[in-house]
Amino acid sequence: xxxxxxxxxxxxxxxxxxxxxxxxxxxxxxxxxxxxxxxxxxxxxxxxxxxxxxxxxxxxxxxxxxxxxxxxxxxxxxxxxxxxxxxxxxxxxxxxxxxxxxxxxxxxxxxxxxxxxxxxxxxxxxxxxxxxxxxxxxxxxxxxxxxxxxxxxxxxxxxxxxxxxxxxxxxxxxxxxxxxxxxxxxxxxxxxxxxxxxxxxxxxxxxxxxxxxxxxxxxxxxxxxxxxxxxxxxxxxxxxxxxxxxxxxxxxxxxxxxxxxxxxxxxxxxxxxxxxxxxxxxxxxxxxxxxxxxxxxxxxx
Amino acid sequence: xxxxxxxxxxxxxxxxxxxxxxxxxxxxxxxxxxxxxxxxxxxxxxxxxxxxxxxxxxxxxxxxxxxxxxxxxxxxxxxxxxxxxxxxxxxxxxxxxxxxxxxxxxxxxxxxxxxxxxxxxxxxxxxxxxxxxxxxxxxxxxxxxxxxxxxxxxxxxxxxxxxxxxxxxxxxxxxxxxxxxxxxxxxxxxxxxxxxxxxxxxxxxxxxxxxxxxxxxxxxxxxxxxxxxxxxxxxxxxxxxxxxxxxxxxxxxxxxxxxxxxxxxxxxxxxxxxxxxxxxxxxxxxxxxxxxxxxxxxxxx
Amino acid sequence: xxxxxxxxxxxxxxxxxxxxxxxxxxxxxxxxxxxxxxxxxxxxxxxxxxxxxxxxxxxxxxxxxxxxxxxxxxxxxxxxxxxxxxxxxxxxxxxxxxxxxxxxxxxxxxxxxxxxxxxxxxxxxxxxxxxxxxxxxxxxxxxxxxxxxxxxxxxxxxxxxxxxxxxxxxxxxxxxxxxxxxxxxxxxxxxxxxxxxxxxxxxxxxxxxxxxxxxxxxxxxxxxxxxxxxxxxxxxxxxxxxxxxxxxxxxxxxxxxxxxxxxxxxxxxxxxxxxxxxxxxxxxxxxxxxxxxxxxxxxxx
Ligand SMILES: [Mn+2]
Ligand SMILES: [Mn+2]
Ligand SMILES: [Mn+2]
Numbered sequence: 059x060x061x062x063x064x065x066x067x068x069x070x071x072x073x074x075x076x077x078x079x080x081x082x083x084x085x086x087x088x089x090x091x092x093x094x095x096x097x098x099x100x101x102x103x104x105x106x107x108x109x110x111x112x113x114x115x116x117x118x119x120x121x122x123x124x125x126x127x128x129x130x131x132x133x134x135x136x137x138x139x140x141x142x143x144x145x146x147x148x149x150x151x152x153x154x155x156x157x158x159x160x161x162x163x164x165x166x167x168x169x170x171x172x173x174x175x176x177x178x179x180x181x182x183x184x185x186x187x188x189x190x191x192x193x194x195x196x197x198x199x200x201x202x203x204x205x206x207x208x209x210x211x212x213x214x215x216x217x218x219x220x221x222x223x224x225x226x227x228x229x230x231x232x233x234x235x236x237x238x239x240x241x242x243x244x245x246x247x248x249x250x251x252x253x254x255x256x257x258x259x260x261x262x263x264x265x266x267x268x269x270x271x272x273x274x275x276x277x278x279x280x281x282x283x284x285x286x287x288x289x290x291x292x293x294x295x296x297x298x299x300x301x302x303x304x305x306x307x308x309x310x311x312x313x314x315x316x317x318x319x320x321x322x323x324x325x326x327x328x329x330x331x332x333x334x335x336x337x338x339x340x341x342x343x344x345x346x347x348x349x350x351x352x353x354x355x356x357x358x359x
Numbered sequence: 360x361x362x363x364x365x366x367x368x369x370x371x372x373x374x375x376x377x378x379x380x381x382x383x384x385x386x387x388x389x390x391x392x393x394x395x396x397x398x399x400x401x402x403x404x405x406x407x408x409x410x411x412x413x414x415x416x417x418x419x420x421x422x423x424x425x426x427x428x429x430x431x432x433x434x435x436x437x438x439x440x441x442x443x444x445x446x447x448x449x450x451x452x453x454x455x456x457x458x459x460x461x462x463x464x465x466x467x468x469x470x471x472x473x474x475x476x477x478x479x480x481x482x483x484x485x486x487x488x489x490x491x492x493x494x495x496x497x498x499x500x501x502x503x504x505x506x507x508x509x510x511x512x513x514x515x516x517x518x519x520x521x522x523x524x525x526x527x528x529x530x531x532x533x534x535x536x537x538x539x540x541x542x543x544x545x546x547x548x549x550x551x552x553x554x555x556x557x558x559x560x561x562x563x564x565x566x567x568x569x570x571x572x573x574x575x576x577x578x579x580x581x582x583x584x585x586x587x588x589x590x591x592x593x594x595x596x597x598x599x600x601x602x603x604x605x606x607x608x609x610x611x612x613x614x615x616x617x618x619x620x621x622x623x624x625x626x627x628x629x630x631x632x633x634x635x636x637x638x639x640x641x642x643x644x645x646x647x648x649x650x651x652x653x654x655x656x657x658x659x660x
Numbered sequence: 661x662x663x664x665x666x667x668x669x670x671x672x673x674x675x676x677x678x679x680x681x682x683x684x685x686x687x688x689x690x691x692x693x694x695x696x697x698x699x700x701x702x703x704x705x706x707x708x709x710x711x712x713x714x715x716x717x718x719x720x721x722x723x724x725x726x727x728x729x730x731x732x733x734x735x736x737x738x739x740x741x742x743x744x745x746x747x748x749x750x751x752x753x754x755x756x757x758x759x760x761x762x763x764x765x766x767x768x769x770x771x772x773x774x775x776x777x778x779x780x781x782x783x784x785x786x787x788x789x790x791x792x793x794x795x796x797x798x799x800x801x802x803x804x805x806x807x808x809x810x811x812x813x814x815x816x817x818x819x820x821x822x823x824x825x826x827x828x829x830x831x832x833x834x835x836x837x838x839x840x841x842x843x844x845x846x847x848x849x850x851x852x853x854x855x856x857x858x859x860x861x862x863x864x865x866x867x868x869x870x871x872x873x874x875x876x877x878x879x880x881x882x883x884x885x886x887x888x889x890x891x892x893x894x895x896x897x898x899x900x901x902x903x904x905x906x907x908x909x910x911x912x913x914x915x916x917x918x919x920x921x922x923x924x925x926x927x928x929x930x931x932x933x934x935x936x937x938x939x940x941x942x943x944x945x946x947x948x949x950x951x952x953x954x955x956x957x958x959x960x961x
Contacts, residue, residue: 061573142546146533153568153896154563164533172575191492191793194524196531201505204803205577223796230798232748232766262756272663274774276807277749362874448879455864465834473876492793495828502806502833506878552799579803 061153064173065126066140068114070111077111078180079345079351080170080208081127086132087118087141087160088319091182093265096136098338100129102179102345109349114175116166118144121156125173130237135160143315145198145297157297162200163210167278168266171206176267176355178208179348181217182246183280183342185224185316188304195317200224205279209267211238211348213340214282218321222253228280238265238283238347247336249284262355283347289339291332299328362454364425366473369415373475378412378653380646381426381509382404382472382478387418387433388442388461389620390482391635397437397646402428402556403480403646408459410650414645415476417467419445422457426474429506436461444616464511465503467577473509477656479509480649482642483517483547484581488523488618489605496618501525504579508562510568512649515545515552515583519601519622522552529581537564539584540646548637549594550585561648565655584648600629663755666775667728670716674776679713679954681947682727682772682780682810688719689743689762690733690921691761691783694937695884698738700940702731704947706779713779713952718771720746721871722947723758729777737762745917747800766804767810769880778957781950782812784818784848784941787826789919790906796921802826805880806833811869815942816846816853816884819904821925823853838865838883840949849938850895851886862949866956885949891941893934901930935949 064072076270079103086095099115106113114126117135124131133139135158139340142159144152146168151359152159161169163183172176184197197219213311215224219273225243229236236258245251284290303324312320325333327342365373372379376441382403387396388535400416405412415427417438425432437457438441443460445453447469453460462470462483485498486549498520506513516525526544529536537559538544546552557568564582602627613621626634663677666674673680683704688697702716708715712884716728719737737743738762744761746754748770763771772780780837786799805812813871817826827845830837838860838871839845860868865883872881886892906925914922927935 061570143566145530146576147530147535150535150567150574150576150580151537151557153574154567169577186796190796191524194487194491194527194531196527197529198533201532206950224792226796226798229747230796230800231803232800234749234752234948236753256753266752266756269663269752273752273769275748275752279752362871446831447877448831448836449873451836451868451877451881452838452858454875455868492825493826495788495792495832497832499832501835575950616889636960 068126071112076296077356079348081115082166083117083160086135106349118136118159163199179211179345185215185219208278208327214244214246233277244282244284248346260351261352285340289336339357369427373412378657380649382416383467384418384461389438399572407650412650417462464500480646480651485514486520489521509579515547518547543587545583548592561652564652588642590637670728674713680959683717684768685703685719685762688737708951713951765801769808779954781947787817792821810880816848819848835879846884846886849893863952865953871955887942889940
């Protein structure tokens with residue numbers, strides 16, 4: 059049984075030491091409505107290629123963990139009912155039942171690391187939920203990033219979470235966190251979370267990953283890129299909307315895996331779609347930056 | 360120095376790829392009174408054999424970590440004073456001082472994994488204590504299950520603990536959790552903790568463990584089997600007794616390692632022995648189910 | 661690129677299986693004022709040698725992670741501005757930028773483990789901050805000690821932290837903790853934190869580390885040595901000073917990496933220098949005990 063199926067293009071890119079950017083698929087199945095989801099997924103592929111890197115979208119298709127899915131697979135993830143949002147703990151079950159699933163940040167990091175990919179672009183990463191410790195809901199993304207050796211480029215931690223405490227937990231776990239050309243940690247929908255962070259350029263990020271190649275540190279590196287100005291949302295307005303959405307989730311007793319999709323949908327409605335526009339803008343931007351860092355890494359290796 | 364001593368029968372079973380079920384020994388030294396503890400330990404061996412599997416009770420005898428102890432060892436653990444309840448952090452010390460100790464879920468998982476055993480039956484597993492975060496008392500069982508590759512069959516998390524938050528922490532750590540032929544997570548003494556869980560059959564569990572053989576995921580799999588109906592205790596009655604016992608522990612200032620034995624003894628008294636009957640019924644049942652899953656795993660490997 | 665540079669003396673000592681004691685360098689750059697810091701660093705070298713062991717102070721000099729620095733390096737760390745206090749997450753960045761940094765308990769444990777060193781003496785180790793869970797500030801020392809195989813000799817957990825909860829977290833992570841010839845866990849500036857702990861002698865500690873050589877447990881062992889009586893501070897007085905210092909840090913809104921240096925400086929002032937005297941006395945004593953344990957380990961190996 060072969061659980062990891064790497065596409066021919068990705069396999070060749072690995073052998074030839076070409077830059078590759080891993081991409082997650084939960085944004086396709088659960089993050090955006092059709093046909094936005096498909097269009098964005100394909101557009102991101104183009105963006106990565108325009109920067110001289112190879113896109114490697116990761117998903118589970120009929121019980122095969124595929125690194126590098128094609129347009130047909132993307133169409134399925136974008137339209138089919140019952141695609142399983144697959145966190146790392148769900149992976150053995152989804153593979154065993156030969157189901158089709160999209161991969162979270164954790165599962166994408168795992169699969170990309172297994173395949174030898176060093177860079178990964180995503181929208182936002184999971185963390186400590188605001189209810190902690192009443193509910194000890196903490197994303198497996200944190201633990202997986204502390205145990206995989208990849209560079210994760212995102213627009214920060216999902217802003218529905220407890221951002222300061224998630225950053226504390228990254229520190230506890232030894233995960234390096236940098237702001238991309240900024241000393242203010244980005245706030246996902248907003249350019250500034252209000253928290254200081256060390257700034258890094260793309261060349262420095264590439265250089266850092268080369269240094270890590272010579273160390274035996276398990277931790278991934280997290281680089282947070284501010285959402286592009288033109289799509290950024292006003293921080294105060296956004297904060298009030300998030301608090302309203304959290305209130306509503308509590309009233310409707312939404313829990314567990316259902317919370318994040320519920321909150322995103324509610325925020326979408328309350329911002330008249332501005333949150334989705336920001337999400338699309340930032341994921342495209344992150345893919346571009348990740349591809350540039352990957353290119354810098356391989357060009358000077 | 361050879362720290363791990365695997366019995367001849369277990370060694371042959373491993374080589375011949377026969378099903379094996381690991382069993383912990385804290386239930387013998389600290390969980391049940393004499394002669395119940397010895398009788399149950401031997402009865403469980405028979406149950407495992409009746410299902411075509413080999414029982415591997417694990418304990419530390421005179422500073423030797425033994426995988427597969429015999430009746431004489433069981434008699435010692437069941438009767439001797441000063442048997443050390445050995446969690447994983449205690450293991451180096453107990454071995455160094457050539458002491459005799461019983462193994463917790465964590466230490467049994469570690470030793471079984473080291474020996475190449477894939478299935479383990481126990482009563483209940485540790486987790487987050489209800490005082491968290493006032494006291495950050497969280498069992499090492501959680502961390503060890505996140506770092507060993509075994510299938511642990513239990514009747515759920517010990518119900519004196521914070522069950523919802525322990526399940527959250529399993530999710531954070533990436534440990535897959537399933538209900539055995541039930542969509543309601545079992546409540547140890549009761550069949551239903553009130554929390555939803557994905558259901559699994561024994562064939563699916565065997566299949567899942569085969570899938571894991573092809574992945575490089577560290578985490579163990581936890582399968583929770585409801586206590587047999589005829590021994591189950593009424594959930595509301597049980598909950599009130601646990602709260603009384605916790606109250607008494609606080610009053611008497613019982614802390615640390617002494618809490619769990621104190622609570623179990625108090626619950627025993629307050630239920631007029633029903634809790635011990637449930638405990639015996641569920642551990643026998645778990646051993647049977649674990650043996651059946653192990654047999655399914657090896658028959659179709 | 662060679663990231664770890666082991667001095668000739670240390671390399672020979674490793675090959676010849678001579679006792680070695682790793683030492684951290686944050687005490688030089690951030691822990692003590694000049695010229696105390698340099699004098700103490702050199703005095704500790706002598707103390708380790710007097711016990712028949714080789715001192716291995718660890719630091720980052722111009723982007724080289726050096727195991728075994730010389731007097732010239734110590735002078736730089738003791739006097740230069742801008743020495744980076746380098747926790748494990750900072751290590752790749754400090755190496756990449758070819759900076760000069762001192763190593764924390766975590767980074768020293770990592771580098772020493774990489775070099776094959778088994779013993780490490782330091783002042784106090786990090787842990788859970790008192791604000792938890794309002795701020796989830798928990799030192800990476802805890803996680804790194806759960807993932808490196810070394811014997812860390814300290815005077816306990818830094819007393820500005822939440823000592824009981826840090827000890828709980830060590831238990832959760834499976835890190836063995838012992839009191840050196842005492843059944844009361846030391847309180848850093850004071851001989852007794854009020855918490856019970858298992859006692860260990862130097863021969864037992866050496867023996868324990870030999871047992872660990874035959875196990876595949878990741879965790880380090882923590883041995884807490886009481887501050888020498890003549891330098892110990894009264895526990896009640898110390899506790900009130902710590903609470904005042906914490907209050908002041910809150911008032912002045914000191915956060916993150918700045919908290920520990922601020923608190924130490926404030927405590928220094930409020931104790932009229934007694935805290936620094938205690939700190940110097942305990943680090944010298946810890947170095948001596950660590951060297952004795954290391955000697956015992958190699959002599960009877
Ligand atoms: Mn969650
Ligand atoms: Mn505990
Ligand atoms: Mn901190």
